[in-house]
Amino acid sequence: MRKQFIIKRATAFLFFSMLCLISFAQSITGTIKDNTGEAIIGANVMVKGTTNGTVTDLDGNFSINGVKASDILSISYIGYLPQSIKVGNQKNFQIVLAADTKTLEEVVVIGYGTVKKSDLTSSISTVKSKQITEVTTGNAMDALQGKVNGVQVMSGGGPGSAPKVLIRGVTTVNGSDPLYVVDGMPVGTNINFLNSNDIESMEVLKDASAAAIYGTRGSNGVILITTKKGSAGTTRFTFSANAGFQTIGNPNMADAAEYEEVFKTRYTNDGRTPTWDGTGKTTNPNGTDWWNETVNKTALVQNYSFGVSGGNDKLIYNLSLGYFRNNSQFDVGYWDKINARLNTEYTFNKYVKLGFDIAPRVESWDNTPGQFSSAMSMDPTTPIMRPEAEWGDNEYSNYQRSYNNQTWNPVASVARSNAHSREYGVLLNPYVQVTPIKNLTLRTQLGINAHIRRSDNFVPQFEINQLEKSTYSNVSRGMTEWLDWNWTNTANYMTTFAEKHNINLMAGFTAERSATYDVYAGRDATPNNSDQLQEVSAGTLNQTSSGGTSYNTLLSYIGRVMYNYDNRYYLTASIRMDGSSKFPQGNKYATFPSVSAAWRLTNEPFMQNQKVIDNMKVRAGWGRVGNQSISNSAYLTLVGQSDAVFGSSPARLTGTTISSVGNRNLKWETVEDYNFGIDMSFLDSRLDVTMDVYQKKSTDMLYPKQNILALGYPNWNSQVTMNIGSMKATGWELGLGWHDKIGKKFDYNVGVNMSGVKNKAVKLSGDGPISVGDFNGDQIIRNEDGGQIGRFYGYIADGLFQNLEEVYAHTDEHGKVLQASAQPGDIRFLDLNHDGSINEKDKRYIGNAYPDLMLGVNLGMKYMNFDLSANFYGTFGNDIYNKTKTLYSGASGSNVYAGTLAAAWHGEGTSNDIPRLTANDNNQNYTRVSSFFVEDGSYMRCKLLQLGYTVPKSFVGGVDLRLSLSAQNLFTITGYSGMDPERPQLGNSVLDTGIDNTAYPNPRTFLFGVDFKF
């Protein structure tokens, strides 16, 4: 009876269901907009539980057939919160999508996988495409300045020069740059070749618990770069163009009249007769402004990018083309690159996917002549060219030699500059991904990075003067090929059991090889300087040639476990075993483990009744990472060709000798890292706070140690790489982010990043302090065991002697004169140990090249169709050794800064900084390493100020069109007197930095941009 009743009811239900399906199937339409009223193009509108759906058109409209009243519409679009709406009887829908301001569900790329940001247990920062492309630069890392806490980016150096990037300080002397990984393919330590517009996101793995999975090269941090992929839906076209110009500030050097007076005063102050050559009075009465003659007022910079992306449920693709060019401030020197990229992914079925990324490129550049220093020091009474009557056939010989100093004519040097390089490269990334069972993903990927560079160099024959000439021309060509491949195989299993146990397992192995093949040839004395004869075969003398092959290989096994319970307690552990060809048998393999844990307090029951904190997670991590940035053959003792002069009738003989000394006990350099952090969100997730403290310490640091000379190895190659050093970086980071809106039309956000790190050399070579930074036979920087690195070490300049009383009073307690040659106007150096003489024992640490605080402030505002971005970056507490202060001395007849006559001491009370003018400089004012040259290098710079306007779609046929005006490095707030407080931080190495050598400064850039999407 009951059974019958059930059957009847089921039959009735089925009947009515069929009836509804037939009777109430309908068409619906609608429009999807954002909260500003702008139509959203390409939003997905699906009937939940079916494959019935569509995407919105250019006006945000959609239309779907066969929808029942009981259906639920599911609307989604990237960057907006998804919505579900029951259809009911409604036939037209006006849907407003709210922007997704909560980033916790954001997916973050980690090594060999991805994870929800909320599940992170280590310190990883993400930078999105928009933040990268808003800055027009040849290297995407420039755009990260001030945007990622703990990442110090130091730019400068002209077209094509790569910035120096330090992630959380320094723990090694063996290459401080992080490892860059593009779509899973390690590509080395420079991403100049990459088109910034191709980047979807950059993830910076800052602590070892994140980077240990890249164990071998993770000690300086890892930057994972994900390029843009297509997505199913409407085909989208994008075009962006940015063009503008760069300028460099004029240092304002003295004109001919002041130069002459300074020149002569230096001698007359010493009671000497000036050795002045006054020829310029007749040949060049108006003088020469060498800066303006050598350095152009503007340099063109331009960046164009075109992209098309789209796909369907089987194939997605993203194609891009890019062109970037940056001219130097000289007539010679530029860098340009043409990039293309095609990222595709084909889904065969629910089990198998095939991806193929290909990114060919061509880079070209002419070397930028480094003539800033000469343009500043050249004698302004000298004309550029000799009188026309003296000209000869060789155009390079018609320039005028400096009348009153030894500086080479900078205009002539620029004219002679002739070094060109072209590089062809391709990055390939094919992969296959198989999902044999639910939650298990197997992936194999073969990355290939191949590029070939041709470098041509020609030095013309010329003779301006016996002291300024090249007796022979020289022509050379170098060809280098790099071929790197990386095979990565991973298995990933992710599941949730018992509802609250979430687990993510990964295992894999990788193999890679990096090889370099190079050949070089050169000759002197081509018949003349003509373009047609700038070939090696045209040279007639002194043939030189060289070539070789170098490679290294790496085999690695990787594994990781990620577990969380109820999204409250997280644990991640990873391990990587690396075997490298750079180490000898027995020491090839090393293991790099890491473990990290996190606790999300806000998911605890006891936090559910509060409204203040939206998210709070504490993290702690530990890990070990490695470094192998040494020569491929560091453990091998090699024999090479050598020659020497022997005998009573000296003759040069060629033979073989030990060319490098190997170490058969060489092993991995290891960095151990501890990190503790807190992530918090407040006030409806409008305020984000992230804090981290960390310590990194290297052990077994690889260092070239002086060998024992008694072993008999030649002196010049007696160094041997050993595991002897240790360095420690201890730091903190604090990030604050605020975003909100005022009314319906004004959105704004503010981000503040602050960080500090102390870099300590626990132990270096054991051979005593390492002094670097040559200065008149002395060294500026001293790095010693137990102290911070990069500190200036010299005498303390205690102002200037203002009168004889002060000169005579500068004695020891018994009246012994400390500076016998001093006169009023000279620098007073302190006798700190009171031994009665100014000597090495009176040197002290007088400055530190590394900052105490790095600060980035990023602002964003949007009002109706206008948007404004402003990025500020600065460092505080760092010092600069300003060698350009010698441009107040006129030493060796050099030109001086305008106003030197007034600035230099010329009577009591006239200056307590710039010493008197003197030709002899018997007091060594300008030749001692002293605090006179040390200045506070703190600065705050407006890295970007960009005003954008999005043209209403109704004006431009429904497409997205945004116009922008940008200024980069617009202004700098600093007390530093040199040209650029940022440039000296680029330095030569982590131990040798902070010295202002008048290198290519960071230019101010003005740009106009157009972004076009449809």
Next chain:
Amino acid sequence: MNVSFLAFLSMALSFSTVSCSDDSSYPDVDGQDPTMKMASEHIQTAAGRSISLKGTLEDKDGIASVNLKCADLNLNKTIDLIEIYGEPKVSYDLDYKFQIQKDEIGESFTVTVTTTDVGGRSVSQDVLVTMDGDFESPVFTVAPGSEVAVLLKSETRFALTLNISDDRALDYVTVQIPSISGYEPKRIEANGQKSVEFKDKIILPSVLKVYDIVMTAYDKSGNSTIKTTTLTVSELQDFSKMYLADVATVEELNSDVFGVPMLIKHTGAYEYEAEYYNQKAGTNIFFIPQKTDFAPICFGLDPEDSNRLTDDPETAKPIVLSQAGVYYKVKFNTMNSTYSISTLSVANAIDPAPHEFNSISLDTWDNGGSWLQKFYFGYMTSNPREVATFVQDPTNPHLYSLPDPLVLEAGQKMNFVIHNWHSDGWWNYCTWRVDNSDAPETFDYYGNKKNPAWTEPNGKDNWAKPVVQKSGSYKLWFDAHLGRGKLVPVK
């Protein structure tokens, strides 16, 4: 319990208070002023000399600093004892030297010495400094050399000429020749003058004999200087050294550091050859075997027969060089009193310098001329990167001089060579050095590069080390053809 806790807290606070006090200040012991006893309240000194300010300073609270002040001497020195010793001193022996400037013209100064203790209490004492100190002994500016010879004549005479000076005041001078019977010791009263001159014609027995002349000068402060000369009465000697004197007075003979008179060649027995560049027409020259005086022997033209020479300084006439801008060569024989004169043009004269001065010809890396730089040479005391360049004479390319004077101190032992400049500090490309410090005017060529026409062998690797007799500014001349230099006072 609470009482104990409070007691502990008070004790901890009091400890911390004491501790803080120790760190930042020094508590009084007796709160008294410092005491100071200067070794001298009056110091006599002179321009260019040092004074020593000595004294004993005491203070139980601790002396913080000592200040020495005299505005007229530009002296204002504070000795910060806490900075030097890290703590105050209960007693301190002040011993401070201060150099009075050479050009100081003041007569009297007051130096105020102020001692300040850690409580800020101070005490001062003045020290009078007067510039009337006499520290210099008299100087024989003109006197016979240590050995002089007089030729045996029918009436053998020795013309003694003395000139003595003192920086303050001379008292008297004595001359004694004990071995001449009947010669009464002379006492010349100077009466406080700064200089005195004395001439005496001493008649010697006409026998071959050796005499010692002892001359002593005293100043008013009792400082004295003794000068002795061994006088030999002899037949005509074959003098090993002979000098060319181109100056008129004994003072000029003795005012140089080296080079006046100029050593000439001894070419054979009684035969000499002098080569001399005549800068101006009408130069008078004599030849003398003793460096410091024209007496007792001076070879010049015989007033009776200008084709012959005489050795009598009283009658000898100068040889007059009438042509300017040429080298003169004078050969003479002292035995038979004959001489001859010839000239050599500057153009025909050679010197060993490998390149034209100031030309771009210095082969920097000595590899056949891949990098040529400016060639010049000059006065060098340390390394070839630091060469005070010579100026070439516009008339005579072999003649060079240093444009800037050398300021030298009495007693200073010079240490220099003549060397070319080299940017990398390479040595011995072109250099002249002195073989014998007794004849520092004689420079031998020592360079690795030389004028192919110059066939003289290189000299030895010595450095000139002449001793400066009198402080002053001197000008250096160098003749590369003659290999002779002179360092004479700047006029």
